Amino acid sequence: MSEARLNAAKDSWDVVIVGGGPCGLMLAIELGRRGVRVFLADAKDSTATNPQANATQARTMEHYRRLGFAEEIRSLGLPPEFPTDIAYSTRFSDYELARFRLPSALEARKKVAGLTGSWSAAELPHRVSQKFVEPVLRSHAERLPSVSVNYAHRLIGFIDKGTHIEADIERLDDGAVIRKTGRFIVGADGARSIIRKHLGIEYSGDRGAKRDFLGGQMLALYLNCPAFYETVGHPPAWMNVTFNRERRAFMAAVDGRGEFAFHTQLRPGESTRLSRSDMVNLFHQAVGVEVNAEILSHGTWLAGAALVADRYTSGNAFLAGDAAHLFTTTGGLGYNTAVDDAVNLGWKLAGAVNGSLGPVVLDSYEIERRPLAVRNTNFARLFADSIGNFLPVPEIEEDSPKGEAARVHAGHYLLAHAKAEFNIPGITFGARYDGSPVICADGTSPPPDTPNQYVPTATPGGRAPHVWLDGAGHSLYDVFGFDWTLLRLGAASQDVEPFRSDASALGINLKIVDVPSVEARDLYGADLALIRPDQVVAWRGRSAVEASVVLSHVCGQRGLS
DSSP: OOHHHHHHHHTEEEEEEEOOSHHHHHHHHHHHTTTOOEEEEESSSSSOOSOOOOOBOHHHHHHHHHHTOHHHHHTSSSOTTOOOOEEEESSTTSOEEEEEOOOOHHHHHHHGGGOOGGGOOSOOOBOOOHHHHHHHHHHHHHTSTTEEEEESEEEEEEEEOSSOEEEEEEETTTOOEEEEEEEEEEEOOOTTOHHHHHHTOOEEEESOOOOSSSSSEEEEEEEEOTTHHHHHOSOOOSEEEEOSSSOOEEEEESSSSSEEEEEEEOOTTOOSOOOHHHHHHHHHHHHSSOOOOEEEEEEEEEOOOEEEESOSEETTEEEOGGGTEEOOSGGGHHHHHHHHHHHHHHHHHHHHHHTOSOHHHHHHHHHHHHHHHHHHHHHHHHHHHHHHTOOOOGGGGOSSHHHHHHHHHHHHHHHHHHHHHHOOHHHHHOOBOTTOTTSOOOSOOOOOOBTTBOOOOOSTTBBOOOOBOSSTTOBGGGGSOSSEEEEEETTOOOOOHHHHHHHHHHTOOEEEEEEOOHHHHHHHTSSEEEEOTTSBEEEEESOSTTHHHHHHHHTTSSOOO
8 A cells, every 4th residue: 555545544534523521532432432433633732630520420420330430430539438418608617508418439339229219320420520530531532442532633624525524633733734534523622612613503592691690700710728628617518609698609629638629600890800819819708718729720601501502413513512512510411411412422423334324313313412402401500590599688697696597598498409409310310312213102101301300211212221130239231232232021031033133134233131120121111122322212012023123213224114
């Protein structure tokens, strides 16, 4: 092969991903695990060095478990025994108003196998900063031979040629521009997405609700304050929130020792151009006393947005993560929605590349994920309204009977709010793809979609109901295949050979699993259940008679008759 042809081959990829945050890295892993050739570019020098997102929901942890590194993630961040409580105070060192108690990482490991109902899951949530998560995702992506991860590489532009895309990427270390061709390109490049702008796709929704809190210009400080816990005198908490008329703020513990992610809303007239001493003073206002603090980094952001891209796809280009949706931080839904985007898109792009899936499967990405982004941004907005529009009264900090009464009232409200915002199994597990062209609806209706309650259901289109099998820590999810899984449940003895042979003919990887558990059979309400690669129920039934029709439908080859 000539040198020119060799270089051209090296620059030919199946998928070009722009963006090396959680969404882009997760997508690279999903694709690379399936042998898809991926070139990932990110203009940053490396993975995140600031805390950014701080809450990994249980569904995301289940995805990490499927990929084999949930325990690696759970070992990071706060010490194992550190409480993940949410504590509300007038100021961090003054009156504590309410505390919503949640398990530490150590307690979560012990409790998860005994939970049923709304919180029956392979994994519980984990409070860990994004700056710890991203290096793990990067390391797993870089281990895959078909994946090339490239930081300090900036997308300049791309052209969709119909059969493929051509992307021009600048190497920031030497300024050289290199052209990468790919079958598809994915914009996981954040709120200011170059790809979204290139495609002319706009955001729709709430661009900036005004609230007393979480509805305006926010100052973010990543700071080190080792004396914080001994200074404030309250028990440690993962999330600390102030409630007073001067300085409303929230602050997440990053390492459980002295690093924090502090956010405060700037009041009218307060400039974003602050000196470091000014920033420390705002922190001191929230603490209530002066305490030594070192600012490690700082920035500003605008709270109040609940935005979703009008389209997720155009030709051979796809949007995911913040490029497709923008959240206010309440509920911790932005990063977790982005990971779900990557999981949904990953198996679909892989199937398009290897020819096992029809074009309708790629169409289903927007059909399935965009309504979920609208749902999740609306939930986040409601949580922000709940806390941001609840106003502290003037006497909230008074040492007086009126002050005490105000604090009791505020405490009751804030505890109820915390339960609503931080106990959200319905949001976490209840996402559904009803109406998707690659789901075999069976005429049953799922339970209502509510944020604080999840009713497990195998109605096709939702997350596969979870159950613990015999043996400590043995989850049904642990027996699923990496791609497709057919469950034969309870005492069922149906012949499933048609599924095996038809899956082979279509070129999809299908694992057939016998689950003799009566509990599982009752939970699924069927003898057979077909589970997608993203652990969503695609079909359920009593026999394999229509295996060919079912598989053709869920693989986008043709519709059900």
